[in-house]
Amino acid sequence: MKRAILAIAIAALGLSLAAGAFAAGEVKNPEQRSWSWDGVFGKFDRSQLQRGYQVYKEVCAACHALQYVNFRNLTEIGFSDGQAKALAASYEVDDGPNDEGEMFKRPGRLADPLPKPFANEKAARAANNGALPPNLSLITKARHDGPNYLYSLMIGYGQPPAGVKLGEGMNYNPYFSGNQIAMAPPLADGAVQYGDNTQATVKQMAEDVTAFLTWAAEPSLEARKRLGFKVMIFLLVMTGLFIAAKQRVWRDLH
Ligand code: HEC
Missing domain, CATH: 1.20.5 (Single alpha-helices involved in coiled-coils or other helix-helix interfaces)
Known part of the structure; x- marks a missing residue:
């Protein structure tokens, strides 16, 4: 009797291990990179964070919110108070109701959160073929090996291998679970023009936006x-x- 139970247990363990190996073979492990914030003395590179913010603002913010970052927080990545104020003021945000009970628009202030691209989940899905672009505030924490995963996802797009059929509107990316992602490749060489003359290659932008989103997920790192x-x-x-x-x-x- 005991032996039978043991045999079943071993078989179950073997099966689950085999299933795990299968899943791991499907999704490619993220490329392992070294980051400036790794290790005991790790630090963020302020110019990199600012470049990453630019990539987020000019590319990703069209679809992804960054819920927990306020304009004031931008002073922590090396922008002056004045620069952060000017960045905030370049947005129109909703406020109200005023004394007449109406909502109104006003220029952004330091205390405002970065504006989100869609009013609600339905609007976000409607604009994205039914897929929901997640809030990126905690994405580097929410995924295993977050920074390496995010970087790999950004640079990992490609043609599907022979025999792999993509769903409609889907893109091949071996780092995403299931290997198909509804997000089209967001980065292309020269998608942004950096102020510090750094070449805006896909890899460079992927690194910079990864740094920025890692900071956003843990500003106190x-x-x-x-x-x-x-x-x-x-x-x-x-x-x-x-x-x-x-x-x-x-x-x-x-
Ligand atoms: C045109 C809209 C659009 C833009 C621009 C865009 N994304 Fe996405 N993104 C999506 C959608 C839609 C999904 C959901 C994909 C899915 O579930 O298949 C997504 C998913 C993601 C995910 C989640 C992957 C996961 O593991 O769940 C990450 C991370 C991400 N995007 C990062 C970025 C970054 C960084 C940028 C800017 C460089 C960016 N996205 C630009 C639409 C966009």
Whole structure:
């Protein structure tokens, strides 16, 4: 009896492992890259974040919201107060109701969130062939190996291998689950014109927008790493003190 149960358990384990291997073979693992914010001393590169914001603003923002970022937050990636104010003011945002009970439009302010492209989910789907462009605020956290995944997804579009049939309006991308994605390749060489003369290749823009979205998902990453480093130093010093104290206390005991 026990043996039978064991055999069933082993068979079930084998089956689930085989299923896992199958799924992993279908979706390509993201390209592994090194990022400026990796490691204990990792930091964001402010010019890269600003380029990434430009890519988000000029390309992705047509379809994707970035819910948790306010214009004020842009000062954290190296824009001055004045620049962030000017960026906010370049948008018309809804406000109200006023004393007459009517909604009205006014220029954006620092406290406003970045405007979202669609009023609601139905409008977003209607404009995208039924597919929903997700909010990108936490995307690098929501996906396994987020930054590498996002980068790979951006540069991974291509022709489907022979025998693979795409659904209508779908695009082949081996990094997306199912290998078909409703989003058309969002980046093409020269899609934006960088102010700092960086060449706007697909790879460059993919890197920059990945950096920007990683920051958007965790603006406090640098502070967290600094704190982690201080805690390690503190623990090291304490360990030294404790060893010294222990030796002193036990010195005369043989
Ligand atoms: C024309 C509209 C459009 C633009 C522009 C666009 N996307 Fe998308 N995006 C979509 C749609 C639609 C989906 C949903 C795809 C699906 O579910 O098959 C999507 C999905 C995604 C996903 C989710 C993938 C996942 O794992 O679920 C990411 C990440 C993404 N887009 C990033 C970007 C970035 C970064 C940009 C700018 C460089 C961008 N998109 C520009 C329409 C767009």
